[in-house]
Amino acid sequence: MKPVRTRIAPSPTGYLHLGTARTALYSWAYARHHGGQFVLRIEDTDVARSTQESTEQILDAMRWLGLDYDEGPIHQMSRLERYREVAEQLIAAGHAYRCWCTPEELDAMREAQRARGDKTRYDGRWRPAPGKQLPPPPAGVQPVVRLANPLHGAVSWNDLVKGPITIANEEIDDLVILRSDGVPTYNFAVVVDDWDMRITHVYRGDEHINNTPWQINILRAIAGPDVEPPRYGHCPIILGEDGLKLSKRRGAVSVTAYRELGYLPEAMLNYLARLGWSHGDDEIFTRAQMVQWFDGSHLARSPAQWDPAKLAWVNAQWMKRGDDARLAALVQEQLAGRGVAGADAATLARMAALFKDRCTTLVELADWAAMLYLPVAPRAQDLAEHVGEAVKPALRALRERLAEVAWEAAPIAAAVKAVLAEHGLKMPQLAPALRVLVCGRAQTPSIDAVLALFARDVVLQRLQHV
Numbered sequence: 001m002k003p004v005r006t007r008i009a010p011s012p013t014g015y016l017h018l019g020t021a022r023t024a025l026y027s028w029a030y031a032r033h034h035g036g037q038f039v040l041r042i043e044d045t046d047v048a049r050s051t052q053e054s055t056e057q058i059l060d061a062m063r064w065l066g067l068d069y070d071e072g073p074i075h076q077m078s079r080l081e082r083y084r085e086v087a088e089q090l091i092a093a094g095h096a097y098r099c100w101c102t103p104e105e106l107d108a109m110r111e112a113q114r115a116r117g118d119k120t121r122y123d124g125r126w127r128p129a130p131g132k133q134l135p136p137p138p139a140g141v142q143p144v145v146r147l148a149n150p151l152h153g154a155v156s157w158n159d160l161v162k163g164p165i166t167i168a169n170e171e172i173d174d175l176v177i178l179r180s181d182g183v184p185t186y187n188f189a190v191v192v193d194d195w196d197m198r199i200t201h202v203y204r205g206d207e208h209i210n211n212t213p214w215q216i217n218i219l220r221a222i223a224g225p226d227v228e229p230p231r232y233g234h235c236p237i238i239l240g241e242d243g244l245k246l247s248k249r250r251g252a253v254s255v256t257a258y259r260e261l262g263y264l265p266e267a268m269l270n271y272l273a274r275l276g277w278s279h280g281d282d283e284i285f286t287r288a289q290m291v292q293w294f295d296g297s298h299l300a301r302s303p304a305q306w307d308p309a310k311l312a313w314v315n316a317q318w319m320k321r322g323d324d325a326r327l328a329a330l331v332q333e334q335l336a337g338r339g340v341a342g343a344d345a346a347t348l349a350r351m352a353a354l355f356k357d358r359c360t361t362l363v364e365l366a367d368w369a370a371m372l373y374l375p376v377a378p379r380a381q382d383l384a385e386h387v388g389e390a391v392k393p394a395l396r397a398l399r400e401r402l403a404e405v406a407w408e409a410a411p412i413a414a415a416v417k418a419v420l421a422e423h424g425l426k427m428p429q430l431a432p433a434l435r436v437l438v439c440g441r442a443q444t445p446s447i448d449a450v451l452a453l454f455a456r457d458v459v460l461q462r463l464q465h466v
Contacts, residue, residue: 025065030296082192101144277298358445
């Protein structure tokens with residue numbers, strides 16, 4: 001068997017889309033499962049829309065997801081001579097030809113076909129044929145190169161997701177493979193790339209099914225009728241919450257936007273994997289487990305629906321499992337974006353251990369951490385409900401005790417208990433008032449552990465005007 005080689009080939013005309021990230025994950029996991037190689041290509045032949053900024057965003061998203069590649073990034077625009085060379089070889093072999101049709105002629109051709117009720121397609125007017133007299137090339141028109149697609153027969157392949165698929169050659173026309181400026185079209189460049197890079201398996205969205213017959217015919221024209229094409233797996237689309245296709249044009253959020261929203265990369269991979277693939281009833285699994293399990297089977301044939309609530313649940317599970325020191329470092333980044341510089345890593349790790357079970361995202365965890373460094377603004381309703389006259393003397397007494405005790409959870413707890421006894425109060429009377437004044441909210445984990453996270457002077461300052 002050939003060594004497994006997979007690839008992902010995003011276009012740098014925008015961010016890394018969630019659907020592309022999913023097929024990148026499947027391609028990466030399949031290569032890793034089989035001990036093969038994973039290649040990153042940048043399909044930047046759309047010169048007008050491709051940007052360096054988009055390329056950097058794609059690379060950043062791949063790094064964040066941990067989808068390491070063995071080769072690349074390989075840019076198609078650096079391979080223009082190779083595409084032109086192959087096009088010339090195809091012309092010489094009779095598998096391709098130059099076409100001098102102007103855009104106006106093509107428009108008129110399609111209009112006439114529509115008027116007759118025919119399928120719109122190129123009519124082959126510049127395609128050489130025995131006994132056919134071609135007109136002289138018109139002056140001032142740069143030709144394109146078209147594939148001389150087989151006129152009869154069919155193209156068949158056993159799709160890794162869909163199963164056997166057959167499309168008749170009569171259903172497809174002579175595709176442009178090289179534009180008049182010498183830049184290849186998608187279907188041509190992708191075939192030359194896959195052939196040169198020895199790609200054995202291709203996972204991609206099922207919108208590419210109709211491209212596959214052209215691509216197989218192009219490959220056979222390049223390498224011969226008996227060539228073995230890559231194994232194609234066409235994954236169903238991802239639907240948005242509204243049931244329509246999730247796409248760049250409809251405002252689908254980029255992969256890196258979820259990082260900014262406080263999601264963990266392992267959670268995003270976990271959730272993306274389950275949008276079209278399963279391993280029994282397993283919902284939460286590591287990258288290593290996915291590599292172990294992902295053999296290309298158990299891929300769904302029907303579309304998956306993006307479910308923000310399910311993603312949030314998956315992320316919460318990974319938050320609970322998260323290493324406290326790592327979570328602390330990620331919260332530091334969040335706080336830096338809010339103007340908090342130099343937050344103590346050890347304090348944040350203790351905070352993460354205490355609050356992570358309550359949080360869905362890193363943003364929520366940073367919201368808790370922010371109270372340690374930024375002023376809090378308790379709601380008037382909470383102040384009225386919890387900080388009444390009956391509890392204020394106890395709060396003042398507690399402030400005096402907290403100024404003297406060792407600043408750890410146990411001594412703080414002892415000070416609270418002593419004040420409760422002195423003033424004849426219960427914990428449900430004092431603790432909510434203390435939380436509202438110090439933390440800005442009425443509910444937190446154990447108040448002694450929470451207070452120990454703060455700098456002493458911050459707690460005393462927030463209790464100063466009771």
